[in-house]
Amino acid sequence: MSWSALDWGILAPALIAGLLVLATHVPLGTQVLDRGIVFIDLAIAQIAGLGVIAADALGMPEGGIAVQVAAVCAALLGAWLLTWTERRAPEQQEALIGVMFILAACAGILMLSSNPHGGEHLKDLLVGQILWVNTTQLVWLAGVSALLLLAMWLGLVQRFGRFGFYGVFALAVTASVQLVGVYLVFSSLIIPALATRAYRGRNRHRIAYGIGALGYAIGLALSALFDLPSGAVIVWALAACALVGSRVLGSAVGRTQ
Template sequence: MFDLDLLSILLPAFVAGILVLSTHVVLGQQVLKRGIIFIDLAIAQVAALGAIVGHLNHDIEALPFSNVWMPALFAIAGAAFIAWLSKRMADELEAIIGCFYVLAAVAAMLLLSNDPHGAEMLKQLMSGQILWVSWGQLILPACIYSAILLALIYRPSLLEGRAFYLLFAVVITLSVELVGVYLVFSSLILPALAVNHFSGRFKLGWAYLVGLVGYVAGLVLSASLDLPSGAAIVATLAVTAILFRLMLHLKARYSALENELRN
């Protein structure tokens, strides 16, 4: 059964989810619009590769905030490479991004193959440990996400140009540190997919609601049944997105039937 004493653990995890969704819902819709679905997986994996390189090099690991700027450097370099390719190989871009992801994943596995804690680190980077996020870990993402959201409010055109790739790299780097690669991908794509065919008002608001419901349900399920938090939230996000799409489909069918009866 759900224990109310777990609230002290669930609350920072829920706030972490809100922070991730705050930027990912907006960027996810742009990813769908551009047709580069796997860019989030690729950049997240490259950021994870940067974290691994920093971890294995003790000189780098000893430097202040190396767990942030090292993955950021890799993610920004990866995003810059994809941005460069987008103008030169647009027709093959999605396939190249997929290859980019696989190569980064393989490189991570090879680097950690002889590390005694390699499997544990790889699992943490992929699945995340959102239940164990502390309030202190949320300060930097909250500040940067707020700055990015303000920039997008005042200059929405940033999403259209190459600046998108830089913003994307920064956001993904911070999110991987908080929730892991799988949740980064799910938070970007599933809410965006849920509302992709929605043409009514408050499309962005509905996408945020889908994400919030998925995170709340996943966290409660994880805490109640002692399930891996990242996997549980990915599953509930998927279910929430499917239910919303089904609701839209049923509403469209009902409207069509109603029009037929009127005619």
């Protein structure tokens, strides 16, 4: 363990990226739990990742506008399919989300099978490269997050019915998955929301944000100190913070009853 590893020149941008991801994923996470479609983010993130893989297979410049367009189009197509399946077979929606996830994952593996760097690309998609985010990526994520939050706050999402929710979800996940990976996208969406599910007060989202921010900060610090993969450590840190937070909130709710 080396305290000199805590280089905030590297860790601070990563923490900012995590906070920006939480900005949209916390409110969306509460809706996901209420709808009972927990694995939607895995499916949408995997579909967006499939768009990135397809763009790379077609020779498009890595990280370029064409790749972003491919990821967004793939995610919105997935959102449209989920809107259609919810209308036609709402009782099977969670199972269909799982099927979409596994189909997208297998399609990605097949597309990367002839790529000599396929394993590395797949790892980056799942675990992400949060320590290597740059200013351009942060500005892009901040802009998308601000627009999505404004749309949710103004109630514009509800005007588009079922597709409004799935579409916003697709855009939020697409903006974050290339920075932090599928695992952190899922964790950011579900873990803080799950930790605060028993709390129905007005400050639920703020508490969830706090739990998520603390998890990111602790995870990044521990990963630097012990030279461990950041994404995996952050997931565990989020889970630990959520466990403690849920116990504290449970005690607080119990005292008020």
